[in-house]
Amino acid sequence: MTDALSDWDFGAAFRHIRQVASLRQEDMSAITGLSQSFLSTLESGTRRLLNIDKIIPVLERLGVPPHVAPIPVPGSVAQSLQATGGLQSTLIPAPVWESPLDIAKRLNATTSSNTDPATVAILEQGVADLVDRYEAEGPHRLAPEAVDLRNFIQDRLDGQQPPRQRGALFRLAAQASGLLGYMAVNAGRETVAEAYCREAEELAKEITDLELIMWIQGTRSLNAYYAGHYDQAVQWADAGLAIDPNHPQAIRLHSNGRARALGKLGDRPGAEGAIAAAEELSSQHLVPMGLTSCISFEPYGMARTLANAATVHVALTNTARVLGYADQIDELVEQSDSAWSQALVRLDVATALLAGPRPDVERAMVLGRQVLEAGGGPPIRSVVQRAGELLAGAKGWQNLPAVREYGDALRSWQSAPQKKYLAKSAKMARPTEQTREAADAAHGRPGRLSSHASAQRQ
Incomplete structure (x- = not known):
């Protein structure tokens, strides 16, 4: 110079x-x-x-x-x-002008910025891609990609950006952590799931993204539910609803959060009220009729809400309501690419068939075997847990060949390493008193079922 x-x-x-x-x-x-x-x-x-x-x-x-x-x-x-x-x-200092x-x-x-708008757009597409592929590939396969995406976003956040781009990066970081939290729930990693959800919530709070915070509370409720902490599941759902009870995200909090947990707690009025609230909100907002991805940040579609309603009535041992909800969504579920939804609805129907005054054990075991033979999609906790709950619910008929065959098939199905871990982490529900009574009432002793009762369910 x-x-x-x-x-x-x-x-x-x-x-x-x-x-x-x-x-x-x-x-x-x-x-x-x-x-x-x-x-x-x-x-x-x-x-x-x-x-x-x-x-x-x-x-x-x-x-x-x-x-x-x-x-x-x-x-x-x-x-x-x-x-x-x-x-x-x-005596008179000169002004110090720059x-x-x-x-x-x-x-x-x-x-200056280390992230241009084009990079933000690519990262947004990366998040959307994880959501689109999730049900086909599952948490064990996609989690490493989600971790890489989250770390890359963090590298950008460690640099400098104008406020608008930095806000977009905070939202992407919160979404990536939220997805990892949801994946950890499905993988049976409760502590990791909560850590990711806490991180996602703090990031979302920084940009006041209330919709995303409601989604995160729903994921926390899901984590508590599959851990068997039903009271805590209700509390997380209520925390999300307190933000905005009329928001479309409240549909998920009612149906997937409050209703299912209250059903497990035996609170029939509360559970049915939560389902009614979810259906009412669905009628007030423009929600898709089809089966939305379980991990999507969008509000629940009607089919997924009704699928949760069926699960609620499984816990309430109301077979007729379970079959009714399953019939409403049967075509949408079968036409969807979601192997998980197909498996979960069938397992709910199978478990419901074990309840009531005329249980259809053979049909229930056939449905259970169909799920196991189809594979149930990539291994996740909910499918593994409900497959185990079906066998636990049939304990009163353990001498029936159909039950023994399902038990053998289940043990073989669970022998894969990932399913084995999920089976150990799952909190299996004990058979309800109603199921035991139904078993005892079947011709006066467990282990026998009239052909007429079985034919009626076919």
């Missing part, structure tokens, strides 16, 4: 300044007062700046120190000291 100025090579000096300060020629034009086209010729070496009347203003605007400037700059501190012998300047270059460098540093 000093050599360039001493040689009156302003083009080389300007080029050096722009490189150091990350400035464009337009920025340098605004600072120096020289046209961009003239600056271009100076930097290319095709022209030289020799006009003193132009050089002095340029030196002043750039704040070039007197000992570096090729000519004296009027009004400089050095000239003031020479004119006054140094006395006046020491140079235009300093100001431009600060502005550039403030507005």
Whole structure:
């Protein structure tokens, strides 16, 4: 820089300044007062700046120190000291003005970003892609990709962005952590799931994303439900509903959160009231009729709400209601790509067939075998848990060949490492008193079932 100025090579000096300060020629034009086209010729070496009347203003605007400037700059501190012998300047300090270059460098540093809008769009698509692929590939396969995505977003957050892009990154980070929390629930990792949900909630709070916070509370409720902590599941759902009870996200909190947990607790009025609230909200909002992805950030569609209603009435041992809800969504479930939903609805129907005054044990075991033979989709806790609950519910008929065959098939199905872990982590429900009574009432002793009762269910 000093050599360039001493040689009156302003083009080389300007080029050096722009490189150091990350400035464009337009920025340098605004600072120096020289046209961009003239600056271009100076930097290319095709022209030289020799006009003193132009050089002095340029030196002043750039704040070039007197000992570096090729000519004296009027009004400089050095000239003031020479004119006054140094006395006046020491008594009246000169204003400490920043140079235009300093100001431009600060502005550039403030507005610079390590994440452009195109990168944000790619990350948003990455989150959407995980949601779209989840039911086909499952948590064990997709979790590593989700971790990579979350870490990449964190790398961006550790840098600097303007407020709008930083807010988008916070939302993406919260969503990625939320997805990991949901995956951990399905993988039977309760503690990890809660840690991810806590992280997601704090990130969502930073940008006041209330809809996402409600979704996170629903995932916490799901985690507590499959851990067997039904009171806690209700509390998490209620925490989400307290944010906005009329929001579309409240549909999930009512049907998947409160209703199912209250059903497990035996609170029939509370459970049925929660299902009614979910159905009422579904009628007030524009929700899809089809089967939405279980992990989607969108509000629950009607089919998924009704599937949860069926699960609620399994816990309440109301076979007729379970079969009624299953009939309503049967076509949508069978046409969907969700192997999990198909498995869960069949297992709910099978378990419901064991209840009531005329249990159909053989049909229940056939449905259970169908689920196991189809595979049930990628291994997740809910399918493994309900498959185990079906066998536990048939304990009163354990001498029936159909029950023994289902038990053998279940043990073989659960022998795969991931299913084995999920089976150990699942909190299997004990057979209800109603189921035991139904077994005892079947022709006076367990282990026998009339062919008429079986045929009726076929």
